[in-house]
Amino acid sequence: MQYGICNLSIVPLRKEATDTSELVSQVLYGDIFKILEQRKNWSKIRLAFDSYEGWIDNKQYLETTEEQYKYLHKETPKLCIDLVEFIQDTNQQLHPIVLGSTLNALSILNHSHDGNIVEGKAPKENIIQSAFLYLNAPYLWGGKTPFGIDCSGFTQMVYKLNGYKLLRDASQQATQGEALSFIEESEPGDLAFFDNNEGVITHVGIIMKDNYIIHAHGKVRIDRLDHSGIYNVDKKMHTHKLRVIKKVI
Incomplete structure (x- = not known):
């Protein structure tokens, strides 16, 4: 089994392995997943958060190890609470992320972030x-x-x-x-x-x-x-x- 992590802000998850296929969901920055099938340009994935499946462009994610996947999967999610924020890479380049993005993998991706974060369960109100x-x-x-x-x-x-x-x-x-x-x-x-x-x-x-x-x-x-x-x-x-x-x- 192979594993992946989304290193971009908003990546389409499609029903079939083509850019013109139906958008069934989106993969946000920091989302992790299992890779169920790999083709030349596309991979079928199963998201760790909700077990949802679909096809993602191979250019729009990074592979990660089983150990990193398991570590991130058991961690309490640290989430971006800003409408739009930026993470910074080692070249000082900025990458946009959006509300609800997961920030647990910053060190794995060699990214930094200084925006607002929320984690853990909040009251129902x-x-x-x-x-x-x-x-x-x-x-x-x-x-x-x-x-x-x-x-x-x-x-x-x-x-x-x-x-x-x-x-x-x-x-x-x-x-x-x-x-x-x-x-x-x-x-x-x-x-x-x-x-x-x-x-x-x-x-x-x-x-x-x-x-x-x-x-x-x-x-x-x-x-x-x-x-x-x-x-x-x-x-x-x-x-x-x-x-x-x-x-x-």
């Missing part, structure tokens, strides 16, 4: 504060950054910043935590899941107080939440049908 960091970020299928993010990437990154692991897709996240019977039982920071006409869970958002929800739909936005689902305050209509509320923390 911090979830909404972290969610506001992504407010108005444009929707991007497969995105995980303030410059483009999808609904489950948004919830995953917000929880990650507070020391909690969510899986990558909304349908996967819906398998985590404890189901609540009513909205009235929920607290700010709980997750609400929504399904389509076929009953497939396709959307997730973070519950706020007073029956509001913050979620990525066109952009990261705040709407009303009721027993039917999400009521879009701009369109004055329901846009998502409520399936289940889960308490993960």
